[in-house]
Amino acid sequence: MESLPLFPLHTVLFPDGHLPLRVFEPRYVDMVRRCLRDGTPFGVCLIQSGEEVAAPGSVTVPEAIGCLAEIVDCNMEQLGVLLIETHGTQRFRTLEHGTREDGLLVARAETLPPDVLDCKEELLGECTAALRRIVAAVHAEASGRKLFTEPQRWHDPGWIANRLCELLPVPLKAKQMLMALPDAGMRIEIVHRYMRQHHIV
Known part of the structure; x- marks a missing residue:
């Protein structure tokens, strides 16, 4: 470009x-x-x-x-x-x-090329469950509010990682670092570590 x-x-x-x-x-x-x-x-x-x-x-x-x-x-x-x-x-x-x-x-x-999608299944499962809980909580507070645009790809590690990065209250510099990572698995691991430290998972 x-x-x-x-x-x-x-x-x-x-x-x-x-x-x-x-x-x-x-x-x-x-x-x-x-x-x-x-x-x-x-x-x-x-x-x-x-x-x-x-x-x-x-x-x-x-x-x-x-x-x-x-x-x-x-x-x-x-x-x-x-x-x-x-x-x-x-x-x-x-x-x-x-x-x-x-x-x-x-x-x-x-x-830049799409995310490398190799990640640990256990971490991905816990991150997916955490994201579903966050979405359910938002919907319970504001019925009809849509957090994400379609299509919602719940089986895509990159999509799960990116949505959590958007929602979690981390500094902008940290979000930038996460977005720049070429590997969804790395992003999942970092996000999972953050959520474990803050008792989200």
Whole structure:
């Protein structure tokens, strides 16, 4: 990808994750319009340093590894303000990036391969059970609320690991590290260790 638009945020998007965004800065409104017109994704990256909203003289530095976001719905809240729903698809690595005149970060990037899915069955089983309990608790508190977009792949170790990473209250830097791991088994082991330490499993 030679010209991938980047949206640096104080959040980490995982593959198959759901990310709603309220877009109001002109550079990002234009980006969304181009993505919708061309049917192309943009890249979501955790901010390494800097801020989400542009300020005079400020520089925003994104993490090198992010996740492609596909726009699945878009509505105009008011003139110049877009409400979009996005779906995380594939991880990517930024090779180099620059800033356009309008302030939009654009990267030359490469997509990363899907997760290696080798993991310990016992740990996967306990993590899957923990995720089901979390989902049941959320549904009990807010009937009708959907935590995840379809399809829900309960037999996919990568999907289980990513959903737990989204839900568990760990620092953003830790979420970034987990998202960047190439191996779902490693992600499952780390998440399982965290949940055991906090008496979740």
